Each structure stands twice: as C-alpha cells, then as structure tokens.
Amino acid sequence: MTVQELPIAGDADVVRVRQAVRAAAVDAKLSLVDQTKLVTAASELARNTLTYGGGGGAVVEQVQNGLRKGVRAVFRDKGPGIADVAQALTDGFTSGSGMGLGLGGARRLVDEFAIETAPGDGTTVTVVKWAR
Amino acid sequence: MERLPILKIGQMLLVSIQVDLRDDMVVALQEDLADRIVETGARGVVIDITALDIVDSFTGRMLATMAALSRVLDADTVVVGMRPAVAITLVELGLSLDGIKTALDVERGMRLLSLAGGSAR
Numbered sequence: 001m002t003v004q005e006l007p008i009a010g011d012a013d014v015v016r017v018r019q020a021v022r023a024a025a026v027d028a029k030l031s032l033v034d035q036t037k038l039v040t041a042a043s044e045l046a047r048n049t050l051t052y053g054g055g056g057g058a059v060v061e062q063v064q065n066g067l068r069k070g071v072r073a074v075f076r077d078k079g080p081g082i083a084d085v086a087q088a089l090t091d092g093f094t095s096g097s098g099m100g101l102g103l104g105g106a107r108r109l110v111d112e113f114a115i116e117t118a119p120g121d122g123t124t125v126t127v128v129k130w131a132r
Numbered sequence: 133m134e135r136l137p138i139l140k141i142g143q144m145l146l147v148s149i150q151v152d153l154r155d156d157m158v159v160a161l162q163e164d165l166a167d168r169i170v171e172t173g174a175r176g177v178v179i180d181i182t183a184l185d186i187v188d189s190f191t192g193r194m195l196a197t198m199a200a201l202s203r204v205l206d207a208d209t210v211v212v213g214m215r216p217a218v219a220i221t222l223v224e225l226g227l228s229l230d231g232i233k234t235a236l237d238v239e240r241g242m243r244l245l246s247l248a249g250g251s252a253r
Contacts, residue, residue, distance in 0.1 A: 011154040018186065019152070036186055036217040040225060043188040047155070091226055102189055105225040 003061040008049045008075070017046040020060045021073055028062050028069040030131050038071060038129040041106035045075045045125050048102050053077025053123055063128065070111070070130035078122040085115055136161045138168045144245060145169065145207075146238070148180040158194045165198055169205045176245035177202050180238055182213030192227040199232045208248050209233065212241035 004020050007013055021042040025035040042058070049056045056077030063072045082088045089104045103125075107113040112128035133156060139146045145168055147161065165177065179195065181187065187195070199209040210233045214222075222229065235241035 011156045015152045015154055022185070033217045033220050036215075036221045037224065040186045040188050040221045043186060043190075044225075047188070047190060105189060105227075108224055108226070109221065 003059060006058045006060065007055075008046050008057055008077075009055045010050070014043060014046045014050060017058045017060070017073075018043050020058075021071065024060050024062055024071045024073075025129070028071050028131050030071065030129060034129055034132065037109040038073075038127070041109040041127055041129075042073050042075075044102040044106040045073070045127065048125075049075045049077045049079075049123075053079030056122075065130070068130055070128050072126065072128045074124065074126045076122065076124045081119045081121045081123055082115075082117045083119045085117060089115075133157065133160065135164060138164055140168075140172050140174065141242075143174055144176040144178060144242060145172065145174045146178045146180065148183075148238075150183045153184065153191060155190055158191060162194060162198055162201065166201055166205065169202060169207050174207050176242075176248070177207050177209040178238055178241045178245065179209065179211045180213050180241075181211060181218075182215070182237075184218065185215070187214070187218050187222055187227075189225060189227055192222060192225075192229060196229060196232055208245055210235050210241040210244050212236065212238050 006017050006020055018039050022035060022039050025038050046058060059074045061072055063070045089107060091104045110127040110129050114126045117123040136147060136149060136157060195211055202209045212235045235244050
C-alpha cells in the first residue's frame with residue numbers, strides 16, 4: 001500500500017481526500033461502519049485544514065500492528081494554529097461558521113487521535129482507525 | 133460548477149444526490165431549492181441521500197438549513213435513504229438532525245408528505 005500525499009487547496013480536494021481514505025480503508029479491510037466513521041472524520045479534518053488552516057495537505061497510508069491493519073491519515077496546515085486545544089475539541093465550540101462538531105466529532109470517530117499545534121505554527125492532526 | 137438537479141413531481145420537489153458532494157455544490161443547492169420552491173409553489177421537498185456514503189457536519193448542517201428554509205417557504209422537507217452506517221456515524225459525530233423529518237425511501241417520504249397535507253394545494 002502506497003503512501004498518498006494529497007494537497008488540500010479547495011472543495012474538490014476535500015472530496016479527493018475522502019476518496020483516498022475510503023480506498024485505503026477498504027484495502028485495510030475495515031468494516032463498512034468503520035470505513036464510514038474514518039471517512040467522515042477525514043472529511044471534517046480536511047475541511048478544517050482548508051477553512052481554518054488556509055489549506056495544506058493530507059498524507060494517507062495503511063499501517064500495520066502485528067496482524068492488525070489500519071489506516072493513518074495526517075492533516076497538516078501552516079495556518080494560525082490553535083491557542084486553546086481543549087476548547088477547540090469541545091462540542092459546540094466554533095470560531096467559524098460550522099457547528100463546532102468537527103474536531104471533537106472527528107476524535108470520537110477514530111481509534112487514535114493526536115493534535116500538534118501552537119499559535120502561529122500551524123496545526124497537524126493525526127488519526128488512526130484499526131480493522132477489528 | 134456542477135449543479136444538482138431538482139425534479140418536480142406533482143406538488144413536490146425531488147432532489148436525488150448522486151455524486152460526491154463538494155461543499156460549494158451544497159451551498160448552490162440551497163439557493164436553487166429556495167428558488168424552485170417559490171417558482172413552483174411546491175408543498176413538499178424530498179431529499180434522497182441513498183447514494184451518499186457519508187454525511188459530515190457540514191452536509192448535516194446544510195440539510196437542516198434546507199429543511200428550515202423550506203418551512204419558511206411553506207414546504208415540508210423529508211430526508212430519505214440514509215444508509216445504516218451513515219446513521220451510526222452521524223449519531224456518534226454528535227449530529228442529531230433535530231427538526232428534520234426522515235423516511236427510509238423516496239416512496240415513504242412522499243407518502244409522509246402527502247399525509248401532512250402536501251398535496252392539498
């Protein structure tokens with residue numbers, strides 16, 4: 001399984017990231033519900049990269065832990081960063097026009113969730129979903 | 133930009149989403165739908181999402197907005213055809229689609245609208 005690097009610069013790129021994540025999830029034999037959860041999380045995160053990060057990129061790859069397969073997706077932007085991560089992860093909190101479910105919702109839909117960010121330093125969000 | 137077709141069936145409008153949705157297409161649909169409701173005097177709107185493999189918070193919010201918009205323009209909205217995996221994910225995401233009527237398929241959606249008086253005008 002190859003590593004896919006995709007730019008996120010417009011609405012069409014968000015769709016392409018979703019499709020790449022879906023293909024990787026099918027390949028890793030995630031169940032349909034788990035595929036759907038991961039693709040939905042990827043959609044939220046790709047949109048955040050575009051809307052709040054001013055664009056950036058995603059890296060999608062299959063990962064393996066013993067016999068277990070999974071998919072890792074990393075979303076990176078060089079935007080303003082997030083000053084208060086705990087607040088940004090809270091349901092209902094939004095600095096934009098969304099519902100404030102993006103970041104916290106995405107975290108609930110995946111198995112592993114990591115966020116690296118600092119004001120002025122961009123944001124990197126990494127998610128992993130494992131096949132059961 | 134590709135726009136989603138809105139079909140008129142009797143007193144109802146049917147939007148069947150068959151493509152991978154881009155955010156800008158969803159925004160355009162909202163405007164087109166408002167125009168078509170006024171133009172046709174439709175009393176009901178059925179939005180068929182059978183082909184959608186995900187509904188994220190943006191799409192969910194736009195569905196809610198379209199339902200609210202239709203209500204203001206004197207039309208009821210029913211969202212039909214949500215896949216089970218999409219429903220499970222939506223709930224876990226935290227999106228309850230409050231205030232949106234749903235039905236399992238287009239036929240049931242249309243029946244729901246006519247029971248609500250959708251074909252009375």
